[in-house]
Amino acid sequence: MKSVYKNSVWELVPKPKDRKLVGCKWVFRKKEGLHEQDAVRFKARLMAKGYSQKEGVDYDEIFSPVVKHTSIRLLLAMATQHDMEIEQMDVKTTFLHGDLDETIFMAQLEGFVEYGKENLVCQLRKSLYGLKQSPRQWYKRFDYFMLKINFRRCLYDCCVYYHVFQDGMIILLLLYVDDMLIACQDKSRIQDLKKMLSEEFDMKDLGAAQKILGMEIQRDKTAGRIWISQTKYIQKVLEKFNMQEAKVVSTPLAAYFKLSGQQCPKSEEEQQVMEKVPYANAVGCLMYAMVCTRPDIAQAISVVSRYMANQGKQHWDAVKWILRYLNFGDKGLCLRSKKKMQGCWDMWMLIMQGT
Template identity: 45%
Template sequence: MASMDVHFWKEAIHDEIDSIMHNNTWVLADLPSGFRQKEGIDFFDTYAPVARISTIRLLLALAAIHNHVIHQMDVKTTFLNGDLDEEIYMKQPEGFVMPENEHKVCKLKKSLYGLKQAPKQWRQKFDDVVLSKGFALNQVDKCVYSKFDTSGKGVMICLYVDDMLIFGTGLEEVNKTKKFLSSSFEMKDLGEAEVILGIRIKQGNNGISISQSHYIEKILKKFNFENLSPVSTPIDPSLKLLPNK
């Protein structure tokens, strides 16, 4: 709060608090007597919603072969969507303690950033919503969901935490899926897929090309190397490499 960027910090903090309150993440309550304080709850299986990179490459290849439509959506405040199975309390956030309720604590109704079970709860919530709409869960990569009718029309959803690719046999099927997802979660429609996990996707008449130029440019810019002259061999060509032991 003492920095030159205090205005931006306050804006970001208020945006986050607004999202939390809009989502009914907690209610104020008295801390039950004898309730033991813990750092968090461990789960052996975090069940993280992360699709394999090989799956994404395969789906892009299939989309190129069958001329599928590829769009992208982003879930806002992802980890605030999960429902909790446990009784968890936390202190009121510093700077946002409710007047005349200073002695109360927040009883969590939904998952929150920092909870060890947050990824698991978000994934479970997404599973429940999507599978209830007739989607099938892929048994090889359980971050892929598909739904096709008898005529072969349909979509596939590939989930990577809060980012998802939607592959459809047509734009109409993709838009139906977007509408359904937006009715269940607070979503951001990114239109045609362009970048996922640092991979740039270019769709054209001759198919789909993917490259990591976007990621490379980002890294070069981060370390102030974007204006250097490129060379064909980025290491000393006279260096003799030894076998990896």
């Protein structure tokens, strides 16, 4: 509520007769730390019931970009090669910074109805969690600020910002909603950018990058390596599908899996049995691991994903085989520094400048 009042999210006004109110509710959750010894934080968030919004009345455009995973890996690779510092920041109450273009009225929230003003409603000035346009409004607000401080936006990934100093040094910032990665060879210039961001937004400095989007980052500067893995995420996936104790296998997909459409359910009874299997959910979890740090399961995922609409028992057995494979050791991506790779840096600059 302090964040709500600090950002002047709404003002109380009489309820318009011709407008329907958007509801709101409290959402409570526990947020775990990166390490087991980190204390669990209890968070409360005020959410607008965006499902009651009407297109053309309460919102128009809702698309908002996020940084590509390939951009994150490329940044880490270039940081390894050129010994760049990588720092991480997080925006507190992110969506409360976005300015609304539409006029939206919301009911006063439970437990915080102002005495003597029970008949008034909240006219939103800022975006709020749950509104359909909130991610877009936040991105527009952040993009405006970055361009104002003389950063340029990458033409191939509009969530990658960079600035080239007069001495030729470059500083990079990657944005995924409220998570930021900042990289530069000079740490003092990173600190200067952090200071500017903190003056504009309510920020949290997370120090050296350790985890982003479920990807754990470990760095050995002496050896010139960065290791990216998803150990914690994969463990949660295995526990979700009760596969953490299953016998491990050493291949992504066994040769005897000859999957085809002939193995799809042929009777109504088989169909009803397979409807209870969380096939699409499991494949989706595996796809995220594949996109981030596990390209070794790409071919296996391409096979099992063909039967998302009508999977059979053999198809589900193949998915469980992939889950068993993920439990085979702690694997990930290792980015190494190599000599005579100036061409990669030149290519990165060409991509950034769109030439």
